[in-house]
Amino acid sequence: MSQPILLVALKCPQCGTPVPAQLDEVAWACATCKTGLLLDEEKGLVRHPIHFQEGLPEHLPGRPFWVAQGKVTLDRQSRNLFDKDSESARFWGERRPFFVPAWACDVDELVDAAIALLQTPPTLKDGPPAPFQPVVMPPGDMLPVADYIVVGVEALRKDQLKKLDFTLDLGEPELWILP
Ligand SMILES: [Zn+2]
Known part of the structure; x- marks a missing residue:
């Protein structure tokens, strides 16, 4: 049985601003607070400078x-x-x-x-x-x-x-x- 793909809206853990994540992207700077964000396979969205x-x-x-x-x-x-x-x-x-x-x-x-x-x-x-x-x-x-x-x-x-x-x-x- 294959797992269904879960689409989860990503939000900045610092300020809650949604992250406009595109397929394949793994890191962003929050548009509002500029916090560096990384999509970790296990932990989800984490701060990363x-x-x-x-x-x-x-x-x-x-x-x-x-x-x-x-x-x-x-x-x-x-x-x-x-x-x-x-x-x-x-x-x-x-x-x-x-x-x-x-x-x-x-x-x-x-x-x-x-x-x-x-x-x-x-x-x-x-x-x-x-x-x-x-x-x-x-x-x-x-x-x-x-x-x-x-x-x-x-x-x-x-x-x-x-x-x-x-x-x-x-x-x-x-x-x-x-x-
Ligand atoms: Zn933010």
Whole structure:
């Protein structure tokens, strides 16, 4: 027996304003009190801070990203023609912020944006709220995507990679709106 789909009107737990939720959306800023809201699979609608990067343009909706510090520990072996193994070890020697697109984008756009921001992370600084594109990726989806991004970064070193084993220790995802 399949369960009937229950449509529940979502209301801001802070001020009671209805949340105009569209299918697939998982996070919002309350239109009235600006509280950040996340649809949790178990707990329903919960408060979840939304960070707005300083200096967002007003005419264009910002892009939502899940952002978390990640520490990669890896065992990488290539034919080592270009010493990319040590380049890789240096790159992953420190914790790095991972940025995973949370709006509805195709896989190429997602990978390109995530790799660009991993390699050249912006300095994050809280600014005032601004409009942003609908958030459709729940934070629980961040880890498998971040794993995939690590593989992508290592493949881009173009050095006849023979073996790549790694673990990614990812911190708690924060929702950031970037230009
Ligand atoms: Zn509210």
